[in-house]
Amino acid sequence: MATETVDTTAEFVLSEKVRKEIDHWLEKFPEEQRQSAVLAALHAVQQDIGWLPENAMDAVADYIGMPHIAVYEVATFYDMYNLKPIGKHKITVCTNISCMLCGSDKIVEHLQQRLDIKLGETTSDGMFTLKEVECLAACKNAPMMQVDFDYHENLTPESLDQIIEKYRNDK
Amino acid sequence: MVEIEIDGKKIQAENGEMLIKAADDNGITIPRYCYHKKLSIAANCRMCLVEVEKAPKPLPACATPVADGMKVFTRSPSALNAQRSVMEFLLINHPLDCPICDQGGQCELQDLAVGFGGDRSLYDEGKRAVANENVGPLVETRMTRCIHCSRCIRFGDEIAGLREFGMVHRGEHAKVATYVKHSLRSEVAGNIIDLCPVGALTSKPFLYRGRAWELDAHEAIAPHDCLGSNIYVHTRRNQVMRVVPRENESINETWLADRDRFSYLGANNDERVGKPMIKREGQWHEATWIEALEFAANGLEGVRKQHGAEALGALASASCTVEEYFLLQQLMRSLGSHNIDHRLRETDFSDQKHLPLFPSLGMQIEDLENLNSFLLIGSNIQREQPLAGVRLRKAVVKNQAKAMSVNFLDHTVNFPLSEKLVVAGDALLFELAGIVKALIADQKELQDQTEQLLKSMQPTAEQQAIADKLKQGEKSAIILGAFVQQHPEAATIRALAQLIAQASGSSCGVMSLGANSAGAYVAGMLPHRLAGGAVAEKPGLDAGAMLTGACRSLLLLNVEPAYDAANSALAEQALAKADFVVSLAPYLSNDVREHGDVLLPIATFAENTGTYINVEGVWQTSRAAIKPFQECRPAWKVLRVLGNIFKLDGFEYVCAQDVLNKAQEVIDAANFVEPQWFCPAPIALPKAKTQRIAEWPIYSVDNVVRRAVALQESLHYEQPYGARMNQATANKLSIAGDSEVMVEQANAASICLPLKIDATVPDNAVAIEAGIEATRGLGGAFENITITKRVG
Numbered sequence: 013m014a015t016e017t018v019d020t021t022a023e024f025v026l027s028e029k030v031r032k033e034i035d036h037w038l039e040k041f042p043e044e045q046r047q048s049a050v051l052a053a054l055h056a057v058q059q060d061i062g063w064l065p066e067n068a069m070d071a072v073a074d075y076i077g078m079p080h081i082a083v084y085e086v087a088t089f090y091d092m093y094n095l096k097p098i099g100k101h102k103i104t105v106c107t108n109i110s111c112m113l114c115g116s117d118k119i120v121e122h123l124q125q126r127l128d129i130k131l132g133e134t135t136s137d138g139m140f141t142l143k144e145v146e147c148l149a150a151c152k153n154a155p156m157m158q159v160d161f162d163y164h165e166n167l168t169p170e171s172l173d174q175i176i177e178k179y180r181n182d183k
Numbered sequence: 184m185v186e187i188e189i190d191g192k193k194i195q196a197e198n199g200e201m202l203i204k205a206a207d208d209n210g211i212t213i214p215r216y217c218y219h220k221k222l223s224i225a226a227n228c229r230m231c232l233v234e235v236e237k238a239p240k241p242l243p244a245c246a247t248p249v250a251d252g253m254k255v256f257t258r259s260p261s262a263l264n265a266q267r268s269v270m271e272f273l274l275i276n277h278p279l280d281c282p283i284c285d286q287g288g289q290c291e292l293q294d295l296a297v298g299f300g301g302d303r304s305l306y307d308e309g310k311r312a313v314a315n316e317n318v319g320p321l322v323e324t325r326m327t328r329c330i331h332c333s334r335c336i337r338f339g340d341e342i343a344g345l346r347e348f349g350m351v352h353r354g355e356h357a358k359v360a361t362y363v364k365h366s367l368r369s370e371v372a373g374n375i376i377d378l379c380p381v382g383a384l385t386s387k388p389f390l391y392r393g394r395a396w397e398l399d400a401h402e403a404i405a406p407h408d409c410l411g412s413n414i415y416v417h418t419r420r421n422q423v424m425r426v427v428p429r430e431n432e433s434i435n436e437t438w439l440a441d442r443d444r445f446s447y448l449g450a451n452n453d454e455r456v457g458k459p460m461i462k463r464e465g466q467w468h469e470a471t472w473i474e475a476l477e478f479a480a481n482g483l484e485g486v487r488k489q490h491g492a493e494a495l496g497a498l499a500s501a502s503c504t505v506e507e508y509f510l511l512q513q514l515m516r517s518l519g520s521h522n523i524d525h526r527l528r529e530t531d532f533s534d535q536k537h538l539p540l541f542p543s544l545g546m547q548i549e550d551l552e553n554l555n556s557f558l559l560i561g562s563n564i565q566r567e568q569p570l571a572g573v574r575l576r577k578a579v580v581k582n583q584a585k586a587m588s589v590n591f592l593d594h595t596v597n598f599p600l601s602e603k604l605v606v607a608g609d610a611l612l613f614e615l616a617g618i619v620k621a622l623i624a625d626q627k628e629l630q631d632q633t634e635q636l637l638k639s640m641q642p643t644a645e646q647q648a649i650a651d652k653l654k655q656g657e658k659s660a661i662i663l664g665a666f667v668q669q670h671p672e673a674a675t676i677r678a679l680a681q682l683i684a685q686a687s688g689s690s691c692g693v694m695s696l697g698a699n700s701a702g703a704y705v706a707g708m709l710p711h712r713l714a715g716g717a718v719a720e721k722p723g724l725d726a727g728a729m730l731t732g733a734c735r736s737l738l739l740l741n742v743e744p745a746y747d748a749a750n751s752a753l754a755e756q757a758l759a760k761a762d763f764v765v766s767l768a769p770y771l772s773n774d775v776r777e778h779g780d781v782l783l784p785i786a787t788f789a790e791n792t793g794t795y796i797n798v799e800g801v802w803q804t805s806r807a808a809i810k811p812f813q814e815c816r817p818a819w820k821v822l823r824v825l826g827n828i829f830k831l832d833g834f835e836y837v838c839a840q841d842v843l844n845k846a847q848e849v850i851d852a853a854n855f856v857e858p859q860w861f862c863p864a865p866i867a868l869p870k871a872k873t874q875r876i877a878e879w880p881i882y883s884v885d886n887v888v889r890r891a892v893a894l895q896e897s898l899h900y901e902q903p904y905g906a907r908m909n910q911a912t913a914n915k916l917s918i919a920g921d922s923e924v925m926v927e928q929a930n931a932a933s934i935c936l937p938l939k940i941d942a943t944v945p946d947n948a949v950a951i952e953a954g955i956e957a958t959r960g961l962g963g964a965f966e967n968i969t970i971t972k973r974v975g
Contacts, residue, residue: 066363079349081346081351081361081362082349084362085349085350085362088352088353088362089351089352089353
């Protein structure tokens with residue numbers, strides 16, 4: 013999941029794999045609705061290089077044929093897109109109503125202390141990036157967080173420590 | 184039609200029309216921010232909530248279609264309550280900085296807050312702040328004031344065709360932004376200043392300069408392109424403070440091009456000359472009007488006595504007024520010379536006898552948006568006539584019109600081109616001839632007429648495609664751009680365009696140069712035609728001949744020959760060769776400074792009363808908004824007094840209206856015979872040499888805009904001037920990889936220019952801008968050019 017180094021000043025070239033993935037999604041929509049593929053296209057780029065630099069968003073816009081700004085609008089709307097390079101593991105904590113009522117504030121506070129970073133930052137060893145997200149639909153077991161693609165639920169400060177340790181040791 | 188009732192008033196409305204439009208058409212005010220009649224409906228500000236009978240909740244008037252028998256209440260307690268609540272929400276995050284806000288006094292938010300808002304708010308938490316954007320030298324941003332109406336975003340998307348602003352981030356963090364910092368690139372971007380209902384987007388050059396209530400509005404006409412956009416000149420204490428659009432549905436709608444909006448900055452420029460100037464022994468000295476006028480008259484008279492009246496010549500810009508043209512030609516003809524012209528940028532005058540009364544679009548400007556197909560020939564429409572570009576874009580986007588282009592450069596346009604041919608110089612003629620050939624395959628009569636011309640033509644697939652699409656279009660048009668009129672074979676191009684139009688049932692027109700080409704033609708500012716188009720018995724010299732040094736004396740009206748003429752080098756040489764040069768201009772340009780003898784300072788557009796005839800043939804008179812700068816005088820007054828000094832008859836005009844009346848009288852009485860189409864000579868094979876493409880950049884078209892600093896700065900994102908060519912041409916000339924090259928043209932200085940590799944330039948062509956200081960002294964467009972390595 014970690015981000016690759018990208019030259020953000022040069023023209024970005026979409027990789028063969030990403031273009032195939034975008035084409036696959038473009039096929040699903042009518043020709044005049046090509047822009048519907050933008051969400052999947054951005055995910056494909058993010059899968060590939062870990063985050064979405066401006067030049068990569070421009071490349072996606074040009075590939076699909078939509079204004080650059082329209083892609084920025086989409087990318088900035090959703091929390092799941094990384095607009096900055098991220099660490100090896102991305103921790104996203106839900107702070108919406110159910111989680112909040114079940115103590116997500118404490119979870120966030122604990123994580124910030126434990127990792128010594130604030131929301132939106134990355135640890136200096138490049139291991140973790142901490143973000144706040146909207147509801148991830150696991151209210152039943154609130155408070156919850158997502159690390160990379162895995163859900164961790166019914167969080168307590170103690171369970172947090174274990175989870176963090178596990179990821180830290182997991183080379 | 185349906186009948187609805189708003190506030191007890193019965194009104195008729197179109198089916199499907201939105202409530203707010205029906206109310207507007209009947210003078211009923213409904214408050215709004217996001218709704219704008221020229222933009223799509225967003226319904227996101229909620230300010231226009233009104234009560235509709237039987238609807239459970241207030242409905243947004245901008246997004247509620249009328250229905251028969253609908254009863255609407257815009258001032259009922261429920262409506263007022265909804266409006267007041269919306270107002271309260273909008274003000275939660277809006278700063279109360281009206282005293283330092285440029286929009287104060289002309290602010291929709293301010294007005295509606297007073298009219299529909301409450302006097303206090305339940306919200307006492309902190310307001311959010313949003314960082315400003317630097318979007319270039321024309322538009323100032325204060326994004327904290329933004330209320331997210333999205334008009335600026337929709338304008339970019341729907342009208343300008345270039346989305347520059349967007350709504351980025353979400354919820355509390357949502358903001359209107361460009362995301363990537365850049366200057367606005369649209370040539371009509373200034374309209375977002377008018378569209379913004381709050382002070383988020385304001386005019387940067389006008390920032391902190393004045394308050395709306397201090398300004399006087401004067402109706403005027405924008406003098407920079409052939410559309411004749413209607414403007415209000417806003418003045419304070421005899422100074423132009425800003426220019427805003429004046430709505431005219433048939434010309435500029437509610438829009439204005441940036442060139443027309445900000446050109447006043449050039450007229451306010453420090454380079455203005457406020458007193459007449461005379462050159463004695465190589466030095467310019469200030470003089471009184473009497474001295475300068477007599478000096479000018481004596482100089483002209485001296486040349487006339489020594490070399491005869493044929494040695495006198497007069498050149499005027501294509502953007503003067505009808506009154507000025509009429510007086511100048513009256514003066515010259517009274518002195519015995521027909522050497523008068525305004526076509527400085529043109530080089531082919533061979534068909535001048537065959538041209539119509541004035542260069543016309545051949546259709547209404549308003550109808551451009553109803554076209555089904557159109558062919559642009561040698562046109563950079565967005566840059567030459569930005570608002571015509573806006574209309575054509577509508578035709579393409581809303582009507583699915585087929586846009587086609589045959590051009591010398593692959594210009595970007597904000598609408599998709601269904602066919603596009605990009606060829607260097609002379610090859611354009613073959614493309615047009617091929618299209619004609621494809622069109623007349625089944626038209627025997629035209630085949631006979633053009634047998635010689637098209638004998639060897641064989642239409643290509645692309646030419647055939649253009650021909651087919653023109654024929655299919657129910658309403659189709661051929662539009663010659665300003666660019667193509669500079670071509671040395673423009674006459675043949677015009678004739679071929681006529682043929683294409685005739686064979687495809689299209690209208691044929693030109694986007695003429697300058698703001699008043701039509702006025703110049705009609706007022707007789709031509710060597711071969713008198714006012715009204717009557718044939719001059721003894722035609723004089725055209726601009727091309729005058730600028731090759733055939734005149735001993737030149738009278739220049741608002742012209743800077745080294746920057747305005749087709750061939751800068753020859754024009755400057757002609758000035759140098761002339762014994763006596765009189766310049767009527769607001770500025771002392773470098774070419775006149777070196778070669779001129781007397782400068783009579785004249786008024787610029789806002790200081791002058793005069794009539795412009797647009798490309799549709801509409802006469803529009805613009806009245807002086809302020810007194811001329813210092814001792815400047817309107818050119819018509821200067822010309823009139825010159826006539827008096829020469830003791831000529833018929834120069835007793837008291838005001839500009841007198842001149843216009845007289846011109847009108849002569850024009851009405853003139854007998855103009857509509858000329859016949861003529862078949863041009865067969866086209867010669869294109870020369871294989873490298874040709875120059877010389878376009879006037881958007882903000883270099885006349886002396887005033889050249890001095891509008893903010894406009895010049897707004898272009899900084901564009902490739903700076905230089906010798907632009909494609910990679911293949913650079914390789915062929917073995918200069919690829921060099922940063923600078925030497926450029927040389929016949930009879931012209933050799934200059935050093937930066938080399939730019941540019942894929943929009945066709946093979947065997949080098950694009951170098953004209954009309955700018957850096958390329959002054961080069962030769963003409965479409966002439967051969969030699970590019971060599973820079974030595975040392």
